[in-house]
Amino acid sequence: xxxxxxIYEDKPSEAALAKVVKVLQAGGLVIYPxxxxxxxxxDITNSKALEKIARxxxxxxxxxNFSFICHDLSNLSDYVRQIDTTTFKILKRALPGPYTFILPxxxxxxxxxxxxTTVGIRIPDNNIVLEIVRLLGNPIVTTSIRDEDxxxxxxxxxxxxxxxxxxxxxxxxxxxYGDNVGSTIIDLSEDDPIVLREGKGSLNIL
Numbered sequence: 001x002x003x004x005x006x007i008y009e010d011k012p013s014e015a016a017l018a019k020v021v022k023v024l025q026a027g028g029l030v031i032y033p034x035x036x037x038x039x040x041x042x043d044i045t046n047s048k049a050l051e052k053i054a055r056x057x058x059x060x061x062x063x064x065n066f067s068f069i070c071h072d073l074s075n076l077s078d079y080v081r082q083i084d085t086t087t088f089k090i091l092k093r094a095l096p097g098p099y100t101f102i103l104p105x106x107x108x109x110x111x112x113x114x115x116x117t118t119v120g121i122r123i124p125d126n127n128i129v130l131e132i133v134r135l136l137g138n139p140i141v142t143t144s145i146r147d148e149d150x151x152x153x154x155x156x157x158x159x160x161x162x163x164x165x166x167x168x169x170x171x172x173x174x175x176x177y178g179d180n181v182g183s184t185i186i187d188l189s190e191d192d193p194i195v196l197r198e199g200k201g202s203l204n205i206l
Contacts, residue, residue, distance in 0.1 A: 002031075002166040004158075006174045009033070009127045017128075021135045023170045029053060031145060031165055032132065033175030034069075034124035036098045036183045036200050037154040038161055040169065041140040044068060050112050050141060056168055057143060061112050067100050067120030068139040071130055075139060079119055081106045087188050090205055096125040098179075098200035102187040118189045128175045144182060154180045 007016045020030055024042060027049045031040050040056070042049035054061040070076060073091060076083075081104040083091075091101060105119040113119065122142060124130065133140055145161060146154060155161050158174040165172060184201035187194040193206050 002162065002169050003171050004162045004166075004174060005171055007128050009175055012128050012131050017131050017135055020132050020171055020173060024049075024132070024136055024140065028170035029056075029168070030132075030140075030171045030173065031161060031169055032129045032173040033126055033158075033178055034098075034122070034129055034142075034183075035096070035126045036124070036144075036179050036181060037156075038145045038158070038178045039069070039129070039142040040145055040165075041069065041142040043136060044110055044139045044141050047110075047112060050110070053141065053143060062115050064143075065120065066141045066143050067122045069122045069124065069129060069133055069142045070139045071134045072096075072123060076103070076121065079105060079109055079139070080121065083188070090186075090188065090193065094201065094205040095123040096130065097123070097205075098125065098181075098183045099205075100183045100185045102185065102189050102196070104189045118187075120185070122183065124183075126175070128173060154178070154182070156180050 005016050027046045029042050031038055042053055050061055054064050100120045100122050102118050102120055105116055156178045162172040182199040184199040185197040187196055
């Protein structure tokens, strides 16, 4: 059964963060708050954990559209091909923020994602998840927690999330109520930006 850990965004406890990072390093799955909806993630370098998430989501890993949460823009060059000045300016304006940017991937992508030519990048404006990624030292692979309910697409209450997911993951972080609107997804892998989904982030950044 998962552990339910309360972490405050304005002053995240070092001990609580360290516990989450230890679980991720050991191949565990964690649910955490972002600046949009709650996310489910694992260490990008752990194959078994990636397989687990794909299984939970009911998708084949090599076909899964998971995003990577990075700590800041300096992480990007690890997995993204060189980007032009215009693209970089858009990223700089928008991040950290409620956006997922599709960017051209490079050869350093984990072997599970080698077939992909693009990668989704997130740098959420949420101190809890950014600190987890910073302490981990590499990105986490992330996917949104969806609700089976037809009316509510995303569960916002961490206690309800814990109730539903406690037997599937190792830690649920309670970072307060989440949002129920997903990120705005923008494809920057071609010459012109393409908005794939309008979510919480404003399009004024383009």
